[in-house]
Amino acid sequence: MSTSETDQIHTAVRERYASAARAASDSSTDGPSGTASGLFGRTLYETGDAEGLPSGALAASLGCGNPTMLANLHPGDVVLDLGSGGGIDVLLSARRVGPTGMAYGLDMTPEMLDLARKNQVEAGVTNVEFLLGTIEDIPLPDSTVDVVISNCVVNLSPDKDAVVREAFRVLKPGGRLAISDIVLRRALSERTRRLIGLWTGCVAGALVDVDYQATLQAAGFENVSITPTKVYEAEEIAALASERSVELDLADDLDRDEIIAELAGSVMNAFVRGQRAG
Numbered sequence: 001m002s003t004s005e006t007d008q009i010h011t012a013v014r015e016r017y018a019s020a021a022r023a024a025s026d027s028s029t030d031g032p033s034g035t036a037s038g039l040f041g042r043t044l045y046e047t048g049d050a051e052g053l054p055s056g057a058l059a060a061s062l063g064c065g066n067p068t069m070l071a072n073l074h075p076g077d078v079v080l081d082l083g084s085g086g087g088i089d090v091l092l093s094a095r096r097v098g099p100t101g102m103a104y105g106l107d108m109t110p111e112m113l114d115l116a117r118k119n120q121v122e123a124g125v126t127n128v129e130f131l132l133g134t135i136e137d138i139p140l141p142d143s144t145v146d147v148v149i150s151n152c153v154v155n156l157s158p159d160k161d162a163v164v165r166e167a168f169r170v171l172k173p174g175g176r177l178a179i180s181d182i183v184l185r186r187a188l189s190e191r192t193r194r195l196i197g198l199w200t201g202c203v204a205g206a207l208v209d210v211d212y213q214a215t216l217q218a219a220g221f222e223n224v225s226i227t228p229t230k231v232y233e234a235e236e237i238a239a240l241a242s243e244r245s246v247e248l249d250l251a252d253d254l255d256r257d258e259i260i261a262e263l264a265g266s267v268m269n270a271f272v273r274g275q276r277a278g
Contacts, residue, residue: 010108010134010158018111020085067149068092070271071178076100077146080170082135082163082179083107083153087116087128093149094128104145105130106138136162143172148179154272155182155206164219174278177216182206183226183270192259203267212272221274229271234264 068089073079073096081090084105094103105128107113116130133139135150136159148167157163167177184206193205207215209226216224237260 014109018109020112022111067151067178067180068096070180070273071147071149071176073097073101073147078102078104078144078172079147079149080104080106080138080140080145082138082148082150082167083156084116084130085109085112085151085153087119087130089149089151090116090128090130091119091123091125094125097127099127101127103128104140106133106135108132108134136166138166138170140170142169143175144170146172146175148175148177150179150181152180152182154179155203158205160207160212160215161219164215164221168219168221168276171276173276175276177221177272177274177276179272181212181270181272183212183228183268183272184208185231185266185268188266189262192262203263206267209270216272216274220276222277224274225272227271227273228268230269231265232263232267234260237263237267 067081071079071093073093075096075098077097078101079090079093079097081093081104084090084107087105090103090105094101097103105113105116107116107130110132113130113132120128120130131139135153135157148171154160154163171177182203185208187208213224213226
């Protein structure tokens with residue numbers, strides 16, 4: 001992928017999630033529209049998890065799973081959330097690691113960071129730090145964290161190899177990767193992958209499961225597993241394609257129904273796990 005294409009994807013993702021942050025700031029109950037959550041649904045948390053969390057953190061939840069549950073966090077752990085958005089998973093992680101632990105949130109969208117920091121203050125959580133940066137270049141030293149989590153964000157990166165290498169770098173020996181992500185069951189055509197609307201909608205940038213596993217192993221991760229949690233069929237894919245941002249992205253030579261047919265049964269939520277050797 002060229003530098004200009006990478007920049008275009010970063011810009012599109014940043015603009016879309018800045019809009020989501022503004023929408024979440026204006027809403028106490030409804031999630032932002034026109035985002036990944038429109039297709040993949042609000043992240044599922046345990047009933048007690050939401051208690052005491054600011055409404056802005058819940059409204060900005062655009063994930064596809066619950067990485068804090070997946071990660072099996074322990075008191076004293078240091079956690080990093082890649083693409084932390086409004087901060088819900090960082091705040092939940094901070095609760096679980098307790099006062100002897102630490103939770104970092106990394107996001108490239110200033111509007112999301114502003115919302116996350118506001119939510120942190122409202123929640124009264126002190127063992128948290130939100131960082132500005134990209135997940136391809138994590139602003140933390142080597143061997144800093146015990147657990148790297150992420151919630152429907154790695155698929156948005158135009159350079160997954162860099163993301164995985166960086167995650168491995170900042171993990172301590174024996175550290176764990178626990179990601180909820182959108183994963184493909186089979187490869188998409190090049191024309192579909194180039195649709196920016198499908199990139200920002202968490203689809204076109206997703207890796208095929210076997211490629212995801214190979215990418216993690218190439219970076220040094222062991223005990224890699226990818227566990228599907230939901231496969232999306234044509235009706236749910238059509239809901240994404242009906243969004244205005246995607247419709248405007250379709251060139252005259254692209255047929256909407258053909259693209260939906262290609263995506264149906266190809267896209268899934270999955271838990272992605274790996275570990276750095278101790």
